Amino acid sequence: WPFMAPYVKAINELKRERDAVILAHNYQTPEIFHCVSDIVGDSLQLAIEATKVKASTIVQCGVHFMAETSKILNPEKRVLIPDSRAGCSLASSITGADVRLLREKFPGVPVVAYVNTSADVKAEVDICCTSSNAVQVVESLGVDRVIMVPDQYLAKYVASQTKVKIIAWKGACEVHERFTGDELRLYREADPSVKIIAHPECPPDVLAEADFTGSTAHMINWVKTKHPKRVVMITECSMADNVQAELRDVEMVRPCNLCPHMKRITLAKILDSLVYLREEVTVDPAIVAPARRSVERMINLNN
Ligand code: 13P
Numbered sequence: 544w545p546f547m548a549p550y551v552k553a554i555n556e557l558k559r560e561r562d563a564v565i566l567a568h569n570y571q572t573p574e575i576f577h578c579v580s581d582i583v584g585d586s587l588q589l590a591i592e593a594t595k596v597k598a599s600t601i602v603q604c605g606v607h608f609m610a611e612t613s614k615i616l617n618p619e620k621r622v623l624i625p626d627s628r629a630g631c632s633l634a635s636s637i638t639g640a641d642v643r644l645l646r647e648k649f650p651g652v653p654v655v656a657y658v659n660t661s662a663d664v665k666a667e668v669d670i671c672c673t674s675s676n677a678v679q680v681v682e683s684l685g686v687d688r689v690i691m692v693p694d695q696y697l698a699k700y701v702a703s704q705t706k707v708k709i710i711a712w713k714g715a716c717e718v719h720e721r722f723t724g725d726e727l728r729l730y731r732e733a734d735p736s737v738k739i740i741a742h743p744e745c746p747p748d749v750l751a752e753a754d755f756t757g758s759t760a761h762m763i764n765w766v767k768t769k770h771p772k773r774v775v776m777i778t779e780c781s782m783a784d785n786v787q788a789e790l791r792d793v794e795m796v797r798p799c800n801l802c803p804h805m806k807r808i809t810l811a812k813i814l815d816s817l818v819y820l821r822e823e824v825t826v827d828p829a830i831v832a833p834a835r836r837s838v839e840r841m842i843n844l845n846n
């Protein structure tokens with residue numbers, strides 16, 4: 544993509560001038576993921592890395608809740624998102640007020656929030672989780688019942704992996720809920736040797752067809768270590784593109800679904816973000832401390 548080279552050069556130069564680092568999620572397009580990012584990863588890796596950033600500015604290439612998490616962990620730093628309209632169907636499915644109502648309905652039951660939530664929600668819950676540590680987080684609470692918000696499918700997946708009873712919210716990821724078990728069975732019928740790996744935001748009939756289920760980082764790791772001949776990555780499309788750029792001999796079998804929110808982030812907008820220092824992410828100072836406690840409680844489980 545020769546037309547992208549000037550953007551890549553300008554971004555990498557301006558990053559140094561601005562004392563900025565670029566944190567990018569695994570769903571960012573290859574030219575962002577491979578050419579301008581300093582740190583890439585799944586939601587948990589990005590949150591952990593955000594706590595270690597030395598630079599004064601973070602440019603978050605991902606969706607808004609990820610930039611908010613970086614800001615919660617770095618209230619004194621400037622956190623920029625190239626397009627603040629990059630939302631998430633899970634994050635927009637629940638509010639802090641909803642969590643308060645759940646607590647009234649189920650008194651004394653701890654609440655676990657997926658990081659795909661607003662700072663407002665994080666401030667109301669006991670602990671956060673991501674798709675890579677959800678079972679561990681739920682079991683760390685030492686109780687027999689927890690409320691998990693907002694992803695009903697991640698909650699179902701966790702319930703299948705633990706004895707803890709899960710009370711779920713009704714949110715869903717608009718990207719992963721579109722996959723069906725039927726389409727995966729067709730891929731398997733066409734080639735019984737194909738490997739299918741899926742993200743736990745998928746519905747149960749999809750996960751039932753998968754050879755492996757895990758977070759985006761765990762899925763990438765699985766492909767890198769198992770090195771299958773042909774694999775279907777049941778998740779956002781850019782994941783397969785990013786892995787393909789590194790592993791030329793693994794055939795990536797589609798289908799995949801695009802996340803329209805992740806795709807709002809482009810090289811042109813990243814450059815704009817660095818030139819004009821926009822769009823700055825802010826979090827209500829009153830909720831920074833309680834939201835941070837929920838995120839740090841999760842991070843500290845592995846430290
Ligand atoms: P992970 O990268 O944590 O698996 O999350 C996937 C996702 O949907 C992010 O939007």
Ligand code: SF4
Binds near residue numbers: 779
């Ligand atoms: Fe949200 Fe799903 Fe997009 Fe991730 S892929 S940002 S969970 S809508």
